[in-house]
Amino acid sequence: MGKGRRMKKQGPPAPLDESKISMLKKRKAGEPDNTPKAIAAKKRRRSDADEETTTKKVAPKKSKANGIPNGSTKVEKKVSEKKKPVPMDSDSEDEEMEDDEFGDLDGVSDGSLDSNEGVERLSDLEDDDDELEDDNDSVIDSDEDDHPRDAMFSDDEDLSDAEEKLTAANIEGLSRKLDAERQAEEEEAEQELQEAAMQTNIAGDRPDVFGNETQPGLAPDLQLLRQRITDTIRILGDLKSLGQPDKSRADYVDLVLNDICTYYGYTRYLAEKLFNLFTPMEAFAFFEANETPRPVVIRTNTLRTNRRSLAQALINRGVVLEPVGKWSKVGLQVFESAVPLGATPEYLAGHYILQAASSFLPVMALAPQPNERVLDMAAAPGGKTTYMSALMRNTGCVIANDASKPRAKGLIGNIHRLGCKNTIVTNMDARTAFPKALGGFDRVLLDAPCTGTGVISKDAGVKTSKDERDFLAIPHMQRQLLLAAIDSVDHSSKTGGYIVYSTCSVTVEENEAVVQYILRKRPNVKIVDTGLGDFGSPGFTSYMGKKFDAKMTMTRRYFPHRENVDGFYVCKLKKTGPTPATQPTDDTSAKQPRARSNSKTESTDDESYDKTPIVDEDGSTQDHEGGSFGPFEETEDADRIDRAERNRLRRKGLNPKGVLNKPKKSKVEAPKESKSTESEAKEAKKEAKPEIAKKSSNESKGEKKTVTKGEKKEKKEKKLAKKTAK
Numbered sequence: 013m014g015k016g017r018r019m020k021k022q023g024p025p026a027p028l029d030e031s032k033i034s035m036l037k038k039r040k041a042g043e044p045d046n047t048p049k050a051i052a053a054k055k056r057r058r059s060d061a062d063e064e065t066t067t068k069k070v071a072p073k074k075s076k077a078n079g080i081p082n083g084s085t086k087v088e089k090k091v092s093e094k095k096k097p098v099p100m101d102s103d104s105e106d107e108e109m110e111d112d113e114f115g116d117l118d119g120v121s122d123g124s125l126d127s128n129e130g131v132e133r134l135s136d137l138e139d140d141d142d143e144l145e146d147d148n149d150s151v152i153d154s155d156e157d158d159h160p161r162d163a164m165f166s167d168d169e170d171l172s173d174a175e176e177k178l179t180a181a182n183i184e185g186l187s188r189k190l191d192a193e194r195q196a197e198e199e200e201a202e203q204e205l206q207e208a209a210m211q212t213n214i215a216g217d218r219p220d221v222f223g224n225e226t227q228p229g230l231a232p233d234l235q236l237l238r239q240r241i242t243d244t245i246r247i248l249g250d251l252k253s254l255g256q257p258d259k260s261r262a263d264y265v266d267l268v269l270n271d272i273c274t275y276y277g278y279t280r281y282l283a284e285k286l287f288n289l290f291t292p293m294e295a296f297a298f299f300e301a302n303e304t305p306r307p308v309v310i311r312t313n314t315l316r317t318n319r320r321s322l323a324q325a326l327i328n329r330g331v332v333l334e335p336v337g338k339w340s341k342v343g344l345q346v347f348e349s350a351v352p353l354g355a356t357p358e359y360l361a362g363h364y365i366l367q368a369a370s371s372f373l374p375v376m377a378l379a380p381q382p383n384e385r386v387l388d389m390a391a392a393p394g395g396k397t398t399y400m401s402a403l404m405r406n407t408g409c410v411i412a413n414d415a416s417k418p419r420a421k422g423l424i425g426n427i428h429r430l431g432c433k434n435t436i437v438t439n440m441d442a443r444t445a446f447p448k449a450l451g452g453f454d455r456v457l458l459d460a461p462c463t464g465t466g467v468i469s470k471d472a473g474v475k476t477s478k479d480e481r482d483f484l485a486i487p488h489m490q491r492q493l494l495l496a497a498i499d500s501v502d503h504s505s506k507t508g509g510y511i512v513y514s515t516c517s518v519t520v521e522e523n524e525a526v527v528q529y530i531l532r533k534r535p536n537v538k539i540v541d542t543g544l545g546d547f548g549s550p551g552f553t554s555y556m557g558k559k560f561d562a563k564m565t566m567t568r569r570y571f572p573h574r575e576n577v578d579g580f581y582v583c584k585l586k587k588t589g590p591t592p593a594t595q596p597t598d599d600t601s602a603k604q605p606r607a608r609s610n611s612k613t614e615s616t617d618d619e620s621y622d623k624t625p626i627v628d629e630d631g632s633t634q635d636h637e638g639g640s641f642g643p644f645e646e647t648e649d650a651d652r653i654d655r656a657e658r659n660r661l662r663r664k665g666l667n668p669k670g671v672l673n674k675p676k677k678s679k680v681e682a683p684k685e686s687k688s689t690e691s692e693a694k695e696a697k698k699e700a701k702p703e704i705a706k707k708s709s710n711e712s713k714g715e716k717k718t719v720t721k722g723e724k725k726e727k728k729e730k731k732l733a734k735k736t737a738k
């Protein structure tokens with residue numbers, strides 16, 4: 013298993029410890045380090061002396077994408093021979109992550125516990141869960157120096173003899189883990205030191221980063237390239253004193269973007285889009301974080317067991333783990349494993365699911381309650397559905413829908429394995445199926461299909477596969493889905509009336525812009541607090557000169573380089589009134605019947621009707637939907653998508669007229685999600701509704717057809733009824 017970020021605790025980043033840098037400086041200068049931390053570390057090392065260890069010279073840390081060294085100094089590493097990586101299954105851990113979170117789960121066992129056992133355990137668990145609620149405050153982060161192991165499971169368990177035994181059994185692995193953590197920290201500090209030295213070197217003069225162009229035809233020197241990226245970023249941070257007088261900011265941005273494309277392998281289009289989300293320095297950290305995998309996390313299935321029993325069972329199998337962080341009561345971060353995590357008896361019995369930490373968040377925000385009616389609109393492979401089912405303690409009903417048949421099969425596999433008995437799986441295009449087929453839900457989760465820019469470390473293909481067209485077509489679909497989600501909720505639900513919208517993408521087009529759009533289209537919803545606390549960062553209220561609703565700060569963003577989790581976005585909405593009777597005709601859901609409502613009373617919550625005009629940063633009122641992301645109207649979206657397609661073909665050297673006039677299947681037809689496999693994507697193509705570009709002109713026909721069929725059916729039924737009456 014790799015070190016560094018994978019070993020790091022998931023959560024808010026710790027503040028930079030400057031003592032680390034001075035400590036390393038001292039060490040470099042040959043001075044003994046007499047800080048209490050260093051003395052404690054020496055003691056620990058001495059007590060480890062019995063352990064069978066080998067001292068190896070390890071090559072400098074390499075960048076995963078291109079194999080270039082990150083630093084120039086060689087580090088002496090103390091490596092335990094017993095150390096094992098975390099095997100996710102017999103093939104590869106990353107594959108398993110893919111499989112679990114996004115892949116096809118055909119063939120997954122449906123669990124080995126019989127139903128009686130399940131029922132018995134359930135009653136135990138309910139007690140456990142109550143304990144969980146009460147004890148959460150006592151969690152001590154294991155990063156803390158004082159007796160971290162004692163407190164490891166203190167959020168959901170009392171300290172006891174069993175815990176001591178558990179700790180003892182795990183102590184060897186944990187000490188190795190601590191060594192690894194310390195080493196990762198030292199490496200990081202070393203790198204910081206080098207960067208600081210580099211910064212000091214260039215602080216005095218104005219470095220000429222434009223001078224060393226790669227010779228045409230020659231492979232770029234990646235180490236030099238990396239150096240130039242850091243230099244340029246440094247210059248961009250203080251252009252006035254470090255920039256060349258004849259060069260503008262745009263010149264430097266252009267240079268660094270080209271270098272980022274060459275170094276990390278992004279298309280220029282995507283590199284620019286992602287770079288613009290951050291300051292240059294932070295953008296660099298983001299691109300770097302995408303090169304290393306996130307920590308392996310499993311979620312305890314509280315329908316089958318509790319976290320403590322699961323941890324004990326896995327520790328007995330040689331797994332080194334600890335609670336994922338204070339923010340979750342069911343997550344366990346796995347550091348090492350002697351066994352494949354996707355094939356343990358506990359896995360097969362449905363005691364846990366491999367699930368990325370950030371995937372917990374939308375469900376925690378939705379907070380489904382026992383006995384509610386809940387819809388998971390895009391559910392496969394079911395990580396979130398099964399969590400919802402567990403939070404509802406197998407009561408009420410979860411409709412788990414997915415447009416892809418093969419993925420829906422995987423969803424069924426997981427539902428069986430984890431023992432969810434309150435779940436019904438449907439296989440429909442959620443844009444048109446809801447609320448037409450079913451509505452009036454207490455809560456709806458829309459974990460939308462997206463471009464996957466938050467999970468590049470899992471799927472590097474995103475770097476080159478997502479183009480302008482995707483960033484128009486996918487947000488378009490997300491808006492349609494979100495409108496359908498809102499219309500499917502019962503605003504007068506006694507316990508709910510909530511919608512959670514989430515994506516594993518970090519772009520504004522797929523997140524704040526989608527939410528902004530629906531706020532304008534559905535004045536009967538308002539943004540509410542996600543309940544996820546301070547974890548993550550607030551959503552953007554402005555971007556590239558456009559302003560969004562002030563409440564957008566209540567939505568949450570998560571980034572690989574900040575929280576060490578997959579990039580994610582979570583927005584919670586509350587429906588406060590019924591869907592307006594007259595809907596604009598530019599979205600599909602507008603043409604559908606309204607959600608089933610239990611009450612005819614309208615909400616009087618004026619706060620939800622935020623009529624404040626959205627203004628640009630220059631003060632002008634946006635006279636179109638969504639500002640620069642709009643106008644989001646069906647026909648105009650189709651035009652934009654067509655234009656983007658023509659540009660793409662031209663860039664490829666093809667004649668758009670010749671190509672586009674041929675009858676062909678559009679890429680938009682299958683809202684290919686970065687996480688799905690190719691076969692799933694093909695299936696999704698079959699399943700998905702007609703392409704958006706064609707849709708604009710055909711939709712009205714399609715709608716008419718449906719209406720005509722419906723009318724015919726109605727007439728027939730009336731005739732039949734008359735006959736019967738006669």
Ligand SMILES: C[S@@+](CC[C@H](N)C(=O)[O-])C[C@H]1O[C@@H](n2cnc3c(N)ncnc32)[C@H](O)[C@@H]1O
Pocket residue numbers: 113114371389390391392393394395396397413414415416419440441442443459460461462683685696
């Ligand atoms: C981000 S994944 C969902 C992951 C899932 N929520 C989980 O936690 O396991 C998005 C899903 O949306 C599905 N999808 C795409 N277009 C859809 C549509 N129009 N209606 C319903 N589902 C759709 C894809 O097949 C994919 O499984």
